[in-house]
Structure formats: structure tokens, C-alpha cells
Amino acid sequence: xxxxxxxxxxxxxxxxxxxxxxxxxxxxxxxxxxxxxxxxxxxxxxxxxxxxxxxxxxxxxxxxxxxxxxxxxxxxxxxxxxxxxxxxxxxxxxxxxxxxxxxxxxxxxxxxxxxxxxxxxxxxxxxxxxxxxxxxxxxxxxxxxxxxxxxxxxxxxxxxxxxxxxxxxxxxxxxxxxxxxxxxxxxxxxxxxxxxxxxxxxxxxxxxxxxxxxxxxxxxxxxxxxxxxxxxxxxx
Amino acid sequence: xxxxxxxxxxxxxxxxxxxxxxxxxxxxxxxxxxxxxxxxxxxxxxxxxxxxxxxxxxxxxxxxxxxxxxxxxxxxxxxxxxxxxxxxxxxxxxxxxxxxxxxxxxxxxxxxxxxxxxxxxxxxxxxxxxxxxxxxxxxxxxxxxxxxxxxxxxxxxxxxxxxxxxxxxxxxxxxxxxxxxxxxxxxxxxxxxxxxxxxxxxxxxxxxxxxxxxxxxxxxxxxxxxxxxxxxxxxx
DNA sequence: GCTTTTTCTGACGCTTGGTCAAGAATCCTG
DNA sequence: CAGGATTCTTGACCAAGCGTCAGAAAAAGC
Numbered sequence: 256x257x258x259x260x261x262x263x264x265x266x267x268x269x270x271x272x273x274x275x276x277x278x279x280x281x282x283x284x285x286x287x288x289x290x291x292x293x294x295x296x297x298x299x300x301x302x303x304x305x306x307x308x309x310x311x312x313x314x315x316x317x318x319x320x321x322x323x324x325x326x327x328x329x330x331x332x333x334x335x336x337x338x339x340x341x342x343x344x345x346x347x348x349x350x351x352x353x354x355x356x357x358x359x360x361x362x363x364x365x366x367x368x369x370x371x372x373x374x375x376x377x378x379x380x381x382x383x384x385x386x387x388x389x390x391x392x393x394x395x396x397x398x399x400x401x402x403x404x405x406x407x408x409x410x411x412x413x414x415x416x417x418x419x420x421x422x423x424x425x426x427x428x429x430x431x432x433x434x435x436x437x438x439x440x441x442x443x444x445x446x447x448x449x450x451x452x453x454x455x456x457x458x459x460x461x462x463x464x465x466x467x468x469x470x471x472x473x474x475x476x477x478x479x480x481x482x483x484x485x486x487x488x489x490x491x
Numbered sequence: 492x493x494x495x496x497x498x499x500x501x502x503x504x505x506x507x508x509x510x511x512x513x514x515x516x517x518x519x520x521x522x523x524x525x526x527x528x529x530x531x532x533x534x535x536x537x538x539x540x541x542x543x544x545x546x547x548x549x550x551x552x553x554x555x556x557x558x559x560x561x562x563x564x565x566x567x568x569x570x571x572x573x574x575x576x577x578x579x580x581x582x583x584x585x586x587x588x589x590x591x592x593x594x595x596x597x598x599x600x601x602x603x604x605x606x607x608x609x610x611x612x613x614x615x616x617x618x619x620x621x622x623x624x625x626x627x628x629x630x631x632x633x634x635x636x637x638x639x640x641x642x643x644x645x646x647x648x649x650x651x652x653x654x655x656x657x658x659x660x661x662x663x664x665x666x667x668x669x670x671x672x673x674x675x676x677x678x679x680x681x682x683x684x685x686x687x688x689x690x691x692x693x694x695x696x697x698x699x700x701x702x703x704x705x706x707x708x709x710x711x712x713x714x715x716x717x718x719x720x721x722x723x724x725x726x727x
Numbered sequence: 728g729c730t731t732t733t734t735c736t737g738a739c740g741c742t743t744g745g746t747c748a749a750g751a752a753t754c755c756t757g
Numbered sequence: 758c759a760g761g762a763t764t765c766t767t768g769a770c771c772a773a774g775c776g777t778c779a780g781a782a783a784a785a786g787c
Contacts, residue, residue: 262734262784289553290774301736306776336705367603368672387677394681416692423671424664424693431667432659438606441623445505445630445655456652457660457697464700502765526743537767542745 270308272298274322277315282361287487289316313377317386320365327355327362331396331489337487341404342383342467347483348475349429349458350396353451354488356433363437397422410467419466429454434439505665508534510558513551516598522604525552551614553622556601560625563591563598566724567632571573575638578703582712583632583719585665585694589687590724592669633658646703664693683705690726 276297281289295302305351309315334351337344355360375383401418404410408432412421436442436450447453459471512533517525527548531538535671545551570587573580592598604610611619637654648657672678672686683689695707 262616266734286607287609291776292774302775303736303777304734307734311776312774314522318545320508333628364607367606370603371522371600373521380643417682419683420689420692423668423678423689425667427690427693428660428664428673428697429667431665431670432663434660434667434670435663445627446653447655448658450659453656453659454663456656457663460660460700461664461693461697462700464696464698470785527745528743539746539767540765545764546745548744646737 258442265376266308269298269300269304273305273308274315274318278319280363281316281319281364286364287409310379311377314379314382316368316376317382318363320360320369321386321389322388323359323362323365324393325342326359327352328389328393328396330355330358331393333487334483335400336476337483340410340469341400341407342462342469343427343474343479343483344400344403345397345462347487348400349455350480350483350488352420352429352433353454356437360437363434375426394419394422394426397425404467409469424461425458428457432457504546505534505536509541509544510551514555515598517552517555517600522600524644525539544598546615547613549610550606550615550618551615552601552610553618554603555624557618557622559595559598559601560622560629562595563588564625564632566591567629569723570719571632571636573719576705577636577643577645578698578705579710579715580617580636580639581633581698581703582715583723584636585691586716586719586724588665588669589690594674596673599670611727629647630655636672640703646701647703648701661694664697664725665690668693674707 273294275290279295280293280297280489281445282294284293289312291302291305297307309318330351331348334347335344339347362463398418401410401421405418407411412418432450432454436454442448442450455476459476463471509530513530515532516529520529526540530551531541534541545554565583566587567584567628570583571580573583575583605622637646637657641654643650643685648654668686668690672690676685677695678686691712695712699707
């Protein structure tokens with residue numbers, strides 16, 4: 256297993272090429288435009304060969320999704336390293352989440368498709384598990400910051416409020432907001448021209464509601480965001 | 492147009508039957524299980540006849556979605572009539588939203604499918620517009636409550652915070668939370684066994700964060716929810 | 728160089744979305 | 758109510774796409 260024959264090397268490279276092609280087709284032509292025939296034509300191999308790599312279309316989609324959420328995990332890890340008060344570290348996570356949805360606009364498409372039960376039940380346990388585990392690790396990073404906040408007494412959780420429950424709220428607000436922003440064309444029409452800023456604003460209000468120090472009135476979020484970008488989000 | 496021939500009457504009835512059958516197939520067999528052939532077989536008409544009613548599969552799906560969000564609009568209208576402080580009326584909307592996702596579990600499936608760009612671009616302007624308008628009217632009801640809250644001085648909005656912006660936050664949190672709850676099987680695993688209650692809790696925190704009186708510590712939400720159910724959510 | 732193993736191919740079967748010409752039912756009018 | 762005009766219904770048909778697999782081609786082993 257350690258030594259790969261040239262052939263095996265080639266196969267491994269091809270797998271990545273298939274994914275790259277699939278992603279570009281998905282972005283350009285959407286879910287219905289993504290056909291095995293089309294992928295095969297673009298990578299210049301026959302359909303059968305593609306099926307040697309991925310048992311079906313859904314496996315390709317989930318493989319793409321794994322790549323994408325993996326990238327998010329990396330971004331979250333980096334954001335969590337921001338040095339500062341617990342609340343500011345959470346802000347850094349928020350910034351990372353925003354950068355993520357900006358950089359990987361196809362993420363929502365992928366997620367939507369994967370949520371369809373008919374799609375979900377066709378993918379292998381193994382990949383199912385893999386994507387789940389990445390998701391959980393993302394969650395864990397965020398929950399860790401909440402735990403740190405409690406430890407540092409920046410935040411006092413009520414009885415039977417666990418860090419995970421708090422994360423659920425922040426996560427819901429953020430992902431819900433981004434999802435609405437990503438799909439709805441009617442937002443500007445309602446005077447909601449900058450959904451990202453709105454999500455930040457609401458996250459701040461939510462944290463204020465939980466009494467997470469320091470309150471939003473006590474720091475300059477614009478400056479802080481700039482600092483976050485410089486220190487943990489710019490790709491060196 | 493006023494007088495329908497017996498034949499026209501029959502056709503109209505059939506249209507509803509097609510939708511009913513389609514909905515049941517969708518619930519039982521998911522998106523991929525929903526085929527025109529299957530619908531045709533179940534309503535005992537030929538495929539061609541189904542195509543006389545709906546130009547394609549997507550039109551059936553959007554018609555189902557219109558029925559469903561129409562039902563939500565009704566529930567919101569009713570909830571908004573709750574008599575009480577502005578914040579309690581907003582709570583009533585929250586209760587309605589919860590009842591809605593409980594009663595129409597297929598809603599998320601429908602919404603997911605409709606959000607796929609490849610699906611969206613196949614449906615008629617007219618139906619696109621129709622579903623959009625219902626969505627906006629829902630929004631309006633909620634924004635109306637916020638405006639009432641401002642008028643009653645229960646709530647003071649910061650500079651350049653419009654009622655719509657506030658609604659965006661509440662909507663994001665609620666829809667995001669419900670969406671996560673609807674699809675993720677890993678929630679109980681993390682100790683998050685009652686996502687609906689969690690969403691309430693977080694909505695309350697968000698309102699607290701905006702200083703919407705009365706604060707969550709000043710009323711008994713359980714009692715209030717019961718009252719809401721009796722007065723505006725039980726079906727007469 | 729020859730055999731064995733692995734990999735690649737594209738024709739094939741099958742399902743499904745969508746069309747349409749021809750036949751059936753319904754409506755309309757004298 | 759007859760019979761022509763209109764509208765509706767049907768199912769064969771086409772195209773497209775998923776997934777398979779026997780045989781061809783290439784690589785590996787000896």
C-alpha cells in the first residue's frame with residue numbers, strides 16, 4: 256500500500272480531476288445539468304471508468320460536499336485561534352462562516368441536494384459517516400468557545416442550558432440567515448441589502464440576550480472584524 | 492366564465508385529485524419516487540391528461556408548495572389576531588410557525604426542491620409570482636407586529652433598523668432552527684432533544700437582546716403558549 | 728515474450744420526462 | 758336531436774440519462 260505503481264498514481268489523480276470537473280459542471284449547469292455522460296465527456300474517459308471511481312451520481316455529490324465542509328472545518332479551526340475575549344473568538348467564527356459561504360457559493364446547492372432523502376439513502380455509510388463527523392467537529396469547535404466563555408465567566412448559562420444548546424441557536428440564526436440570503440431574490444426589494452451584516456447584527460443581539468460579555472455596545476465591531484481578517488482569515 | 496359546464500367542473504375536481512395524489516406520493520416515496528407515470532396510474536388517467544393540467548413535474552411541485560404556504564399564511568393571520576402585548580402576539584406567530592412545520596412535514600421537502608435553480612427555472616412566471624406574493628404577505632404580518640410594538644413603545648429600534656430587518660433575524664433563527672431539526676438525525680445525540688423548545692428559548696433571547704418589553708423573565712411562557720393555543724390555534 | 732490480472736470501453740437494457748396524431752367525448756346550433 | 762365543431766384523452770413514441778457487463782485493451786508479473 257505504501258508504494259503506488261504509476262498506474263495507481265494516475266488513477267488517484269483522475270479521481271480528483273473527476274471531482275473538479277463535476278464541481279464546475281454543477282456550478283455552471285445545476286443539479287439537473289450534472290450527468291455522468293457529461294462528466295465522462297469532459298474528463299475524456301468513458302462512463303464505465305467514472306463508475307469505477309464512484310458507484311453513482313450521489314457519491315460524486317457527497318464527495319464534493321465532503322471536500323467543501325472540510326474546507327469549512329479548516330477555516331473554523333483557524334478562526335478559533337484568534338486571540339482575544341471569548342465573545343471575540345465567536346465573532347471570528349462568524350466571520351469565517353461568512354467567508355466560507357462567499358467562497359463556496361455551491362455549498363448551498365450541495366447541501367440541498369444531500370438533504371433530499373432519496374439522495375441520502377443512496378450514498379455509502381462510510382461517506383455518510385465522514386461528512387457527519389466533519390459537521391460534528393465544526394460544532395465542537397464552536398461549543399468549545401462557549402465552554403471557554405463559561406470558564407472565563409464571560410457568560411453564565413441558565414440551568415439546563417448546555418453549550419450545545421447555545422450553539423444550536425447561533426448556528427440556526429447564521430445558517431438560516433445565509434440560506435435565506437443565498438436563495439431569495441426579494442431581499443433587496445424589502446430594503447435588506449446586506450444580509451451578512453444583518454446576520455452579524457442579530458448574532459450580536461442574541462449574545463446580548465444571553466448576557467455574553469462584553470456587550471455589543473462596549474466594543475467596535477468594525478475594527479474587530481478587520482483585526483480578525485488580518486490575523487486569522489487572510490491566507491498568509 | 493361564471494357558469495361551468497359539467498365537463499369543466501369535472502376537470503377542476505380532477506386537478507385537485509392530481510395534487511392530492513402527488514402529495515401522498517411525495518410524502519411516501521420522496522422526490523425521486525414522484526413520477527408522472529405513477530401519478531397517472533394512481534389517478535387512473537393517462538399521462539397525457541396529467542400534462543394537460545401541469546406542463547411538467549415542477550409545476551406540480553410548485554402547486555403543492557403554493558397550497559402549503561397558503562395554509563401557513565392562514566395560520567399566521569389567525570395567530571396575529573391574538574389579543575395581548577406585541578411581544579405576545581409575536582410569540583403567537585412563533586407557535587403558529589411551529590404548528591405549521593409539525594402539520595406539514597412535507598413542507599421542507601417541497602421548499603428544498605423548489606430552491607434548486609434547475610427546478611426553479613422550469614416553473615411559470617405566474618406560479619413563481621404567486622408563491623412569492625404569499626411569502627411576502629407572511630413577512631408583512633410579522634413586520635406589522637413589529638411596527639405595532641414600536642408604536643406601543645414596547646420596542647425601540649436603533650437608527651437604520653427597520654422592522655423588516657428585525658423580522659429577518661427572527662425568521663432566520665426560526666426557519667434555520669426548524670430546518671436543522673427537520674433533517675439532522677444527530678441532534679438527540681448531542682442532548683438536543685426538543686428543538687422546538689430550543690427555538691422558542693432563543694427567540695426569547697433575541698427579543699431580549701433587542702429590548703422588546705416585557706422581558707422573558709417577566710412572564711410565564713408556558714402559560715402564555717397554552718392561552719395562545721386555546722384562543723387562536725385550535726381549529727374552532 | 729507470454730500469461731495473468733487489472734482496467735477501460737461503449738453498446739445495451741431500462742426507466743422516465745415530455746410530445747403529438749388520432750380517436751373519443753362533449754358541446755353547440757339549427 | 759342530428760351532425761358538425763370543438764375540446765379532451767390516449768398511449769405509442771422519442772430522447773435522455775442511469776447503471777451494467779462482456780469483451781477489448783493495457784499493465785503487471787514472470
